[in-house]
Amino acid sequence: MATVKFIIQSKKPSAVIYVRFSIGSNQVYKRKTRETVNPENWNAKKGGVVQRTALTREALQNQTEQINTLTKLESFILEQYRKRNETEIINGDWLAEIIDAYYSGGRKIERLDFIENYLEHYKTDILPFRKYKGKPITKGTRQKHLTIVDKFQEFLKTEKKRLKVSDYNISAGNRFVTFLRGQNLSDNTVGKYLKYTKTIFKDAKIDNIEVHDQLSEIKGFTVDTPTPYLKPEELQRIQELLIVNEKLEQTRDWLIIGCYTGQRASDLFRMTPEKFVTINGKEFINLSQKKTKTPVLVPIHTEVKKILDKRKGFFPAQFSINLESAKTIFNENLKKICKLAGIDRPEYGRVYDEVKKHYVFGNYPLHDLVSSHICRRTFATMYYSKIPTAIIMSVTGHRTETEFLGYIGIDNSTLSEQMYSYWEQLDHKENKDDLVIKNVN
Incomplete structure (x- = not known):
């Protein structure tokens, strides 16, 4: 049976509170929390803060908050242990990750489910290592990705709810296009940005982050931009x-x-x-x-x-x-x-x-x-x-x-029209050759 107990190991006025996590006689792990306490206010036997009543209003509030924090941290650790998957190795590193997850708003994999967190992760942990045809992508390509990430982060601020990576579907892509057009970007730029979002979110699978089934259906687009030439x-x-x-x-x-x-x-x-x-x-x-x-x-x-x-x-x-x-x-x-x-x-x-x-x-x-x-x-x-x-x-x-x-x-119609020109040239050549032969005869 898994148990959690809090302990301190110092007599200093601000002693660090540790988690002692046990899942068996030979499986006991200990890691620091972010909490400190005066040993005079610590009950070592119960593993908790001494609840005093003769305190100032501020001190009483701090005491209550710390008791609640430790209670919630204990529940969080036990819940994560119950929810563990078969591939997780339970050891001191696992305990440290769970403690950090509690203070950071969730485990890394859970935090990355949200698009704003994933995009930051993409910028620092995926983009610098991207390759194209076996070679690192160019500085220019990296900058394009960063520009698109910045645009998408701006777009997220216009959404009514916090989006997860798994929420990015055709409908969300269409809303992103509408947002970009409102930024006075050309349609070709908008189409290119949309195309690259699929590349960016597809890489979420590397970290076992769920993506939407429609992700592969999100397509970029181009429009013909008139390009003049000189005669x-x-x-x-x-x-x-x-x-x-x-x-x-x-x-x-x-x-x-x-x-x-x-x-x-x-x-x-x-x-x-x-x-x-x-x-x-x-x-x-x-x-x-x-x-x-x-x-x-x-x-x-x-x-x-x-x-x-x-x-x-x-x-x-x-x-x-x-x-x-x-x-x-x-x-x-x-x-x-x-x-x-x-x-x-x-x-x-x-x-x-x-x-x-x-x-x-x-x-x-x-x-x-x-x-x-x-x-x-x-x-x-x-x-x-x-x-x-x-x-x-x-x-x-x-x-x-x-x-x-x-x-x-x-286009094909122009090429078809050119066929007549070639036929005329061939007919002219054949007629000319016939005339030469007749003159010779």
Whole structure:
């Protein structure tokens, strides 16, 4: 039979109270509580606080609270022993954990059932050790997870009750989406955050925390975000534009380099002469793309070579050592250059509304929509159907043709229409060959 008795082992004025937990003659364990008592007020035989009546109101209240605490602690220990499972080893460590659980609001596994506690546990005990394809996740990926955790913790404050991990189902996911949309986030960001919550909560199983049966049904989502591109004649107008401002000249050079190398800004601004390599007499820029870690060899186009020659073999100066700041400056200057060049054809896209503090979709002049991403999109669109798709993808870093075609906005109907063009070319070639044969005869 399991028994609990409280003892003290010191004669000091603030002696620590210990728990003596016994489940058999050779199974007696002792651990500290967080309580202290003056030995003069301790009944060693009964193992409890002496109940005095001639006390001040404050002292009487403290005495009552300590008696109640010890009574509840005894009940808690005995209850946890009764509820133990077959895998639990009952020893001094177990007793210490139970005592800590009493003061902390429950055993660790029970506390982690609640989402706010689990998310803190995820940040400190799971996320730092996550891997992707056998390698630790990047700093950027860790930061994305932390951002989503912070957003979810904000969301929890809007709920009417304290949620457990097992409460996170499709309905809760939908409420999270509604909360995020109220934060003026783009739909693609909202869909990405929702997708990652499934990953975060799925890991609760590692600690034997119950998850909802619907967890696997919670899906992220994406929406098509209009991404404009420059037509060859528009790019030509920008190249011929007379610019006297040094920063705008610097911006134009980066734009031209971007449009003829097909790289994201995060890779564009990492280009240096040290990345040049020569293979079979031809020069390339050797990169490992920052976002996907995809290695690419980028041929140096004649237009890029002109800029490098103009700058004595160097790339244009950086706008800032901070990538995000560099992109912001680049984007602002791009809009100025395109406006100067008269790139104003109407396009559907989004513009940030400073008053409403979110993006507004609509038809705008192209110069209001341009950003650093126009470089990669222009490259891919400009050379599609002129150069084999696989070769373009080797430069842009797209992994599948489906992904690439979606990126430049080519769907099945467009591909079907292109079939007519190829048939016409084939018919023209066959007719021409027939004519040559007849003339020979």
